[in-house]
Amino acid sequence: MAYLTMKQMLESGVHFGHQTKRWNPKMKPYIFGARNGIYIIDLQQTVTLFKDAYDYIKSATSSGGNVLFVGTKKQAQNSIEEEAKRCDMFYINNRWVGGFLTNFQTVKKSIARLNELENADENDETTQMTKKELLMRERERARLDKYLGGVKEMKKLPSVLFVVDSKKETIAIKEAQRLGIKVVAVVDSNCDPDGIDFVIPGNDDAIRAVKLFSNSVANACLEGKAVHEEKLQAATDKAEEAKAEAARQAAAAKAAKIEAAKAAEAETVRKLKEGTAAEPKAEAKPKAEAAPKAEAKPKAEAKPKAEAKPKAEAKPKAEAAPKAEAKPKAEPAKKADATPAK
Structure with a gap:
């Protein structure tokens, strides 16, 4: 992780702002003072703020995001193109196409x-x-x-917009704000810092200063991409290990199933052999297997006397006693009744 130092910024002229008559009052918190009619930018704040921007860009690219380098002014065109190509990111270094985002x-x-x-x-x-x-x-x-030559491989919207000269690239910044895309911008003393997520106070006109910032942002992208590739590789390795483990478990289960089938087959063969060896003795027991006396007992099954007792069922004398019901001799005693009629 290579943050920019104050010495590097001083050597590149990052601290030089615009003339005092060409300034934006909103940049007052980032201005150290004025010298010979030129504002001097507070590099202590620039160092701190650039660290935050660097960390964010690295974090965004480590998650698979991409950065769009934007710098259409003449001083920035070459640096923007070279550094974007070096870190395999996208860039626009000519006129911003309205509605690009x-x-x-x-x-x-x-x-x-x-x-x-x-x-x-x-x-x-x-x-x-x-x-x-x-x-x-x-x-x-x-x-x-x-x-569009710098974005011909871009399939989706960028995660971060890195802008050189926020005053010139106002349209690009407004489009990014509307879509919620984070903006990292080099902001000079004549620019408006409102709406910029990561303000980097510094000279945006010096070629060396633009090169310094672009180079450092490209390094952040490279570090983030390296972390992302490590994550992808780790995920790939983990997936391959899981796949190999699943294959091992499947092979073990298959082997166990085959072994169980062989064991069952061996047990079946053993039982068949034991049964074949024990069959002669079991078959040669006529008394135990076929007991004719126990199965068919003629006396016990058919007892003619007990089942059909003709005498008990039909007693002709008891059922029909003709003598008791009709006594012919007792009826004609009508003579005694008719005697007084004389």
Whole structure:
């Protein structure tokens, strides 16, 4: 982790501001004093504030975020492009395309068109075109590359905006504010620090100063990306270990299942062998297996006397006693009753 020191800033002229008549009163807290009609920026605050910005950029990139370098002024164009390419980030060093962030879905179509034109040149798809068509195509490609060449690989909105000269890049800062994108900006004595998340008070006109800040921000990006790659590698290793462990467990379970099946088969064979050896003795026991007396006892099963007792069931004398019910001799004694009729 390489923070900028006050000595480095002094050597690069970071402490020089603008003329006293060209200042923004909102920058007063960051100004140390004035000398020969030029404001001197308080580098003690610059060192502290830049540390905070450095840590934030590193944290953002370590989480997989990306940084968009923005510096369209002449003094910043080369430094912005070189340092952004060095840390494999995106940059805009020509005119800011209005709506680049707030209308990013439409801008992506222009980026896709640029990639299409470049791929067509690489694949020799222009061999059948006329000279005029080729000239028009090349002009279109050059124009798109001028404004979007630094962002042609960008698939999503950036996590952080690093801006050189917040006064010149007002539109870019306002778009980032609207979308909630953090802004890290080098703010000179003539700039407005309002709305900037990480203010870096310093000279934004000196080439050496711009180079110093851009280089340090690129280093923060590289450190953050290294941490992110370590996290990804650790996650990949962990996933591979988990996969290997699952494979080992599956193999062990399969082996155990096969072993259990073999054991069960061996046990079945053993039982069959034991049963085959014990079958002759068990079959040669006629008394135990087939006891004819116990199974069929003719006397016990069919007792004709006990089941059907003809005498007990049908007693003709007891059921119908004709003599007791009708006595023929007792009825004709009507003579005695009819005697007084004489």
